[in-house]
Amino acid sequence: MNKLSLTSLFSTSLLTLSVTFSSATLATETLNVYTYDAFASDWGPGPKIKANFEKECDCELNFVALDSSVGILSRAQLEGKASEADVLLGLDLNLMEAAKKTGLLANHSVDTSNVTVAGGWNDKTFVPFDQGHFAFIYNSETLKNPPTSLKDIVDNQDLRVIYQDPRTSTPGLGLLLWMKSIYGDKAAQAWGRLATHTVTVTKSWSDAYGLFLKGEADLVLSYTTSPAYHIVAEGEKKYKAADAREGLYPQVEVAAMMKSAPHPELAKRFMQFILQPGFQSVIPTGNWMLPVVALDEKLPAAFDSALKPTKNIVLPAADVAKNRKAWVNEWLNATTR
Amino acid sequence: MFLLIGAASLVALLRYSDVNVWWEYLQEPYLWRVIQFSLWQALLSSVISLVVAIPVASCLIHRQFRGRALLLQLFAVSMVVPTIVAILGLVVVYGRTGWLSQIFGVQIPLYGLVGILLAHVFFNMPLAVRLLLQGYGLIPSGQWRQASQLGFSRWTAFRLIEWHYMKKVLPGAFVLIFMLCFSSFAVVLSLGGGPKSSTLEVAIYQALRFDFDLNKASFLSLLQVSICTLFAVIVYRIAPINRQDASLLAVKSYPVKDSIWARSADGTALLCVLILVVPPFLAIFDPVFSSTFLTTLLSSGLWQAVFISLKIALPAALLSLLLGICFCVLARFCMERKYLSVLPSKLEHLGNMILMVPGLVIATGLFLWLRDIGWHFTSSYWIVVWVNAVMALPFVLRILMPIFYQQERRFRHVYLSLGIKNWSRWRLEWTLVRTSVAQAFAYALLLSLGDMGVIALFGSQGLVSLPLYLFQLIGSYRLEEGACVAVVLISLCLILFYCSSRFIGGGAARGKSHVIR
Numbered sequence: 082m083n084k085l086s087l088t089s090l091f092s093t094s095l096l097t098l099s100v101t102f103s104s105a106t107l108a109t110e111t112l113n114v115y116t117y118d119a120f121a122s123d124w125g126p127g128p129k130i131k132a133n134f135e136k137e138c139d140c141e142l143n144f145v146a147l148d149s150s151v152g153i154l155s156r157a158q159l160e161g162k163a164s165e166a167d168v169l170l171g172l173d174l175n176l177m178e179a180a181k182k183t184g185l186l187a188n189h190s191v192d193t194s195n196v197t198v199a200g201g202w203n204d205k206t207f208v209p210f211d212q213g214h215f216a217f218i219y220n221s222e223t224l225k226n227p228p229t230s231l232k233d234i235v236d237n238q239d240l241r242v243i244y245q246d247p248r249t250s251t252p253g254l255g256l257l258l259w260m261k262s263i264y265g266d267k268a269a270q271a272w273g274r275l276a277t278h279t280v281t282v283t284k285s286w287s288d289a290y291g292l293f294l295k296g297e298a299d300l301v302l303s304y305t306t307s308p309a310y311h312i313v314a315e316g317e318k319k320y321k322a323a324d325a326r327e328g329l330y331p332q333v334e335v336a337a338m339m340k341s342a343p344h345p346e347l348a349k350r351f352m353q354f355i356l357q358p359g360f361q362s363v364i365p366t367g368n369w370m371l372p373v374v375a376l377d378e379k380l381p382a383a384f385d386s387a388l389k390p391t392k393n394i395v396l397p398a399a400d401v402a403k404n405r406k407a408w409v410n411e412w413l414n415a416t417t418r
Numbered sequence: 419m420f421l422l423i424g425a426a427s428l429v430a431l432l433r434y435s436d437v438n439v440w441w442e443y444l445q446e447p448y449l450w451r452v453i454q455f456s457l458w459q460a461l462l463s464s465v466i467s468l469v470v471a472i473p474v475a476s477c478l479i480h481r482q483f484r485g486r487a488l489l490l491q492l493f494a495v496s497m498v499v500p501t502i503v504a505i506l507g508l509v510v511v512y513g514r515t516g517w518l519s520q521i522f523g524v525q526i527p528l529y530g531l532v533g534i535l536l537a538h539v540f541f542n543m544p545l546a547v548r549l550l551l552q553g554y555g556l557i558p559s560g561q562w563r564q565a566s567q568l569g570f571s572r573w574t575a576f577r578l579i580e581w582h583y584m585k586k587v588l589p590g591a592f593v594l595i596f597m598l599c600f601s602s603f604a605v606v607l608s609l610g611g612g613p614k615s616s617t618l619e620v621a622i623y624q625a626l627r628f629d630f631d632l633n634k635a636s637f638l639s640l641l642q643v644s645i646c647t648l649f650a651v652i653v654y655r656i657a658p659i660n661r662q663d664a665s666l667l668a669v670k671s672y673p674v675k676d677s678i679w680a681r682s683a684d685g686t687a688l689l690c691v692l693i694l695v696v697p698p699f700l701a702i703f704d705p706v707f708s709s710t711f712l713t714t715l716l717s718s719g720l721w722q723a724v725f726i727s728l729k730i731a732l733p734a735a736l737l738s739l740l741l742g743i744c745f746c747v748l749a750r751f752c753m754e755r756k757y758l759s760v761l762p763s764k765l766e767h768l769g770n771m772i773l774m775v776p777g778l779v780i781a782t783g784l785f786l787w788l789r790d791i792g793w794h795f796t797s798s799y800w801i802v803v804w805v806n807a808v809m810a811l812p813f814v815l816r817i818l819m820p821i822f823y824q825q826e827r828r829f830r831h832v833y834l835s836l837g838i839k840n841w842s843r844w845r846l847e848w849t850l851v852r853t854s855v856a857q858a859f860a861y862a863l864l865l866s867l868g869d870m871g872v873i874a875l876f877g878s879q880g881l882v883s884l885p886l887y888l889f890q891l892i893g894s895y896r897l898e899e900g901a902c903v904a905v906v907l908i909s910l911c912l913i914l915f916y917c918s919s920r921f922i923g924g925g926a927a928r929g930k931s932h933v934i935r
Contacts, residue, residue: 118886119894123719146882148874148889151627156875158630159785179630241514246607248624276612281529284607284620287892291506292608294897296515310895369895406629413448417614 111141112347115153116170119368121146126367133359140347149285150251150334154180161185162341167348170210170336170355174395175254177207177335178402187340189352196356196373198333199393207335210355211370214329214390215255216322217242217300218307224299230326231263234300235275243280243289244302247409250285251332252302257408258401259330262394268408272415282416305329305388310369312383321386328392334370429783440637449621453645456617459531459606460599463538467595470539470694471546472584473687476576478547479554480674481684489691492699493544494860495911498868500885501604502892503702503904508537508609510701517697533609538602539694542595549594552817552854553587554580556824565674572680589657590816593650597773600646618642622776632782639779646774702908705901714902723887723903724910727867730802730883735862737807742814742858746822773812777871781805785875798876805872810862817858821851856923860915867911884910 121127121144131142147153150171157164162185172180180186188205196202198212217234219227228234234242245253264271280298283289293301300323311317336355342348354360361372365380372380443449478486499507511517512528519525526532557579565575603619610616618638625634705711714720772780784805825847833843870885882890884907892900 118890122890122894123717124896125894146890148886149627152874155627155630159782160789163789246613246620248620248628249607279612281608281611282613284604285893287889288502288505288604288608290895291502291892291897292509295506295509295513297509297513307895314895410448413613416612417448417451 109140110344110347111143112138112167112344112351113143113145113165114168114170114351115145115147115156115166117150117153118146118148120144120171124367126363129363129367130360133363134351134354137354137359138347138350140344142351150176154183157185157339158183164339164341165343166339167342167344168336168338168351172207172335172337173251174331174333174335174398175251175258175401175405177204178398180337181206182402185339185341186337187342187345189338190349191352191356193356195375197375198373199331200395202373204335207337208352208355209333209335209373210360211364211368212331212333212373213370214305214331214388215252215259215302216305216307216325216329216388218293218303218320219300219323220296220319221321222319223296227321227323228300229324231259232327234323234325235260235271238278240278240300241280241298242275242278242300242302243292243298244282245286245289246282246284247412250283252286252289252304253282254405255330255332256302257412258396259394261408262330262396263327269411269415272412273418276416279416304332304370306365306369306371306384308386309365309381309383312386313366313381322388324388325390328394329388329390331393331395332370333373429787439633443634443637451614452616452618452621453641455615456600457645459534459538459615460596460602462531463535463542463599464592464595466535467539467542467546468588468592470543470687470690471550471591473683474543474691475547475550475554475584476572476580477684477687478551479580480572480680490548491912491915492695493547494915495864495908496544496695496699497541498864498911499541499702499908500868500870500888500904502608503888503901504537504540504698505605505608506897506901507698507701508533508540510704511697512536517701529609529611530615533611534602534606534615536694537605537609538599540698541605542598543691544695546591546595548857549587549591549816550584552820552857553583555853556586556820557583562674569675571675571677572683575674585657586820589653593653594773594812594816596649596653597646600649601642601774601776618645619776623778626778626782635779635782639775642776643774702901703905705898706905708898708902710898711902711905714899715906719882719887720884720903720906723882723884724906726882727884727910730799730806730869730873730881731863731866734803734806734810734866735859737803738810738814738862738866739855739859741807741811742818742862743855745811745815746818749819750822750826772808777805777809777869778875780809781872781875799881802869802873802876802881803866805876806866806869807862809869809872810865813861813865814858817854817861818851821854825850853919853923856919856921859922860918863914863918864911867907867914 116127119125127144131144134140134142145166147156150173153169153171154176157166157169160166164185169180169186186206189208191208193202193204193208196209198209202209217228221227224240228237228240234240244256245251247253247257260268260271281292283292286303289301290303290307292298303322305322308318308320308322311320336352338345338348338352356374358376361374362376362378364370364372365384371384478490509516509528512526512533513519514525514528528536561579565579570578600617601619602617603623606615606617607620618641622635622638622642625631625638784801788801829847833839838846867883868885869883870889873881873883873886884903888900888903888907891897891903
């Protein structure tokens with residue numbers, strides 16, 4: 082009896098084993114996409130995009146969530162050519178030069194002629210996947226006379242401002258470039274004036290935004306689309322983005338394919354997919370940014386409140402890459418004096 | 419072995435270094451300002467933490483009051499509170515529209531040195547108290563009995579007995595807290611009020627993440643290690659030499675004469691705690707009453723994260739404890755042999771060095787090292803466990819070393835003359851050391867539970883721990899849900915700490931030493 086049960090057990094386990102094996106051989110290819118954590122989270126755009134892509138590709142899409150957009154690049158750099166990544170998704174304008182220099186990225190073959198980013202898009206390596214602008218957010222219930230220009234924000238000593246450190250955070254770097262594009266050579270003096278009424282400069286966007294929501298500041302550096310989140314998700318309309326007459330500095334998030342991609346064909350298909358409705362329609366209420374192509378369906382009404390700047394100010398990527406260190410030092414010297 | 423890992427990761431980074439440029443780095447004036455500020459704030463933070471902790475520890479030993487056990491539990495978990503949660507908690511209490519300004523109309527300049535100190539004292543004063551209580555555990559009951567018979571006042575008892583034992587724990591605690599504050603990162607940036615307040619750790623992070631400048635990162639880490647080592651050497655040079663007593667263990671505590679002075683001193687100490695530590699905790703636990711709390715509890719992502727966290731923290735803590743015990747046994751083996759007797763303290767300091775190297779640097783170095791030897795990251799899980807275990811080791815050692823040394827001092831001759839060895843010796847000792855072992859295990863557990871840096875670097879799909887989940891939420895506007903997850907995280911820590919002291923420590927881990935004659 083004992084022996085019998087043992088044999089049957091053995092055969093059952095063999096059977097299971099063979100089933101596992103056959104399913105493994107039948108398994109479809111898995112595309113590895115490195116992205117930042119919020120993108121891949123349950124409430125982010127990741128899961129829907131995964132479902133939409135898997136519907137048409139007969140494959141599995143695997144998001145590897147890293148701690149930030151900078152984290153994506155440094156992880157790929159650390160792994161080098163041995164990386165399992167097919168696609169890096171979530172770098173931004175200002176990381177593009179540095180990312181290209183690593184020599185790890187391949188050119189794409191996507192037609193980007195219908196991309197709505199101001200000034201058009203003709204980069205050979207990167208495909209944009211969402212866009213927005215940096216802006217200062219305020220609480221319209223407590224701040225009755227919101228600033229209307231970056232100059233206001235810099236000069237008005239009554240405004241309590243929180244922004245992020247350009248050494249550690251993407252929006253912080255955005256502000257650095259924004260200031261540079263408006264003030265040019267006089268940026269150092271402007272930083273000095275801003276420093277006198279700056280509450281604090283935080284490590285990351287979350288710290289700054291958290292402090293702002295707790296009422297520690299009148300203005301916090303964030304995105305033009307931030308109010309839309311509060312309207313859609315919380316029904317809260319008091320948070321607004323402050324306009325800037327000089328123009329707002331753009332933020333464009335991009336994706337690129339690895340040269341060493343283990344699944345190059347799938348990666349190419351995914352790069353194409355980025356500009357299609359299956360990806361783009363998920364962006365607004367998933368990542369709280371604007372899509373980069375015109376969509377058939379209208380955006381939720383909340384996004385009407387997002388500022389649409391008329392002026393296009395953006396520093397050339399090569400300049401940014403060349404001068405970033407010098408500009409960061411300029412900021413440091415001006416604010417620590 | 420574990421030291422090799424730590425060293426290897428640093429060496430892996432150093433391989434990418436170019437010493438010629440280092441001289442240039444040294445000439446940046448900003449770097450020197452940063453070092454100056456780091457030293458200053460770390461010194462202040464650790465001194466304040468200790469100065470407050472001494473009377474608090476004394477009070478907790480001498481008095482029984484309601485909530486004492488809970489307070490001790492809270493003290494244990496304060497250091498695992500994710501920094502952003504602690505910062506927001508402090509802001510709720512001391513901020514512009516915080517409780518302090520609402521109730522008393524007092525506005526304190528939170529952003530700047532004050533905020534940094536408040537946060538660091540919140541994190542480290544409780545740690546200091548727990549370390550000092552360890553020192554109290556070493557006081558033999560005979561001394562208490564005499565104090566009681568001679569009618570010592572609290573002050574005399576403190577001067578003649580307690581201080582003598584505190585002196586043994588203080589230098590270690592001082593160095594530990596100093597190092598933690600010296601390399602503090604998010605707290606210093608967020609509450610510092612601008613880049614004037616910065617630490618070397620910020621520069622290391624920038625070099626490693628934004629610039630991918632391995633050369634600069636390794637230079638800065640070496641600089642940090644050198645400064646901390648120098649500091650540790652100075653402290654240990656000044657500090658009295660640690661001599662263990664061979665007297666009997668505590669049996670029970672004898673009451674020392676009470677007086678109005680003693681009572682008011684204890685009252686002041688407790689008031690300090692009430693002001694510095696309790697309100698931020700209340701603020702952190704505040705979201706329990708919100709409606710989001712229930713919806714957060716019901717989400718499957720949360721429980722998935724709890725599971726992953728436990729899956730990482732439990733093996734990591736076990737590993738750390740195992741390493742720690744091996745280390746202690748080795749150290750005390752050396753202690754009684756003349757020619758080896760310098761080794762233990764040297765080894766202990768080496769263990770501390772792991773704390774001086776930023777976690778991110780260890781992790782990155784390890785990453786490069788493993789890549790170079792051709793190991794691919796099919797399972798980052800074990801790396802996360804391993805690195806976490808190593809990072810918790812200095813804490814484990816700080817807790818285990820004194821008690822293991824004491825055992826050796828007290829009973830070595832007994833064991834030797836009776837021929838009690840190995841396993842049977844261990845069985846005899848277990849009842850004496852289990853409290854400390856439980857505490858060490860609990861600390862390792864909590865540290866791994868609260869870890870962010872290691873898992874963020876090595877993490878992959880499906881490896882979302884509780885703190886990572888929290889940061890994902892906060893990173894996408896969901897601050898309230900993030901706050902609720904923080905409550906879950908802290909509660910989990912409290913429960914685990916309680917279980918650990920209950921089941922491993924045999925219920926005796928209440929800041930009192932174990933009873934045996």
